[in-house]
Amino acid sequence: MTQRIRSKIARGSGELAILSLLAEQPLYGFEIAKQIGERTGGALKFTLASLYPLLYEMEKRGWVEGRWQANSAGRDRRYYRLTPGGRRQLAPLRAEWRTFFQALDSLAGVSHA
């Protein structure tokens, strides 16, 4: 049960992290994983196994779309960009997580930990 909750939290946070990054610029898988790792100081970490199923699911839902194009090194990479549908998801997701953290904070004082 605890693992299922953790998995849902990880999944939800992953969606928000990916949507937030792609709202700034289109990125390909490796860059998404790298930037999430770097910008969270390693607190959030995506491996290939955790990233791509989530990306494909988000693509199926119409939140992101992938397109092959050459990167700066001239290699073909599948760049993901946010769709209008994905952009619409971002605000409610952010609000949901803000509420979640506020609730957790009032309960456990996590922001002062």
Added chain:
Amino acid sequence: MPDWKRLVRERIAPSAPPASVHEDVVRELAAHLEETYEAARSRNLNEPAAIHLALQEVADWHALAAAIHCAESQENPMNHRTKSLWLPALLTLLGASVSLMATQFLGLQPRLVWIHGMGITLYWPWLAGLPLCGALGAYLSQRAHGPLRARLAAGLSPALIMLIVMLLILPWGLALDGLHFLTLVSFGFGLANWVALPAFALLIGALPFLRESSTTETQRSTT
């Protein structure tokens, strides 16, 4: 440097339905592994260590294939678990129960074996048929693209359920009869007769359907 596309195709294709592993997926996963490898090389890691690091991105290719299949088909993961674990386990349990009933119906008698003065009833005709049940469970789980542990659990489900039943019975037995040497010995024999031996027989049948992942492990360690 390894041929990353070939490596991904070899590992993921046997575990996933063809429709979900189209060339784009292989190409994209291969590109990710390649960049992980190159990033490791740029940090002065030697080639085997860099390859090892890249391959650590995927702990279980079966699980990855299943997750991609779920994502591509928008299938509920619970449905996948039902198909790859619960249903095969239930059918294996049913097969084992029916075969036990069949042996009794056909009048195939169990054999009484004496060990250190204690008799243990060996249901050998039933045990002889159990590899087929184990094979059925592991095969059905494999066909539903179940990961190794699901195939193992499905194949061994009758023994696992007996283990749970026996562990539930033990406290009652101890409460009713008290802690006696004989109670513990009979429990041990019961465990051997209804759990360990059936598990061994089931495992023999399930083995061919577990091998795929061990091949993958070997490939992973030798690449």
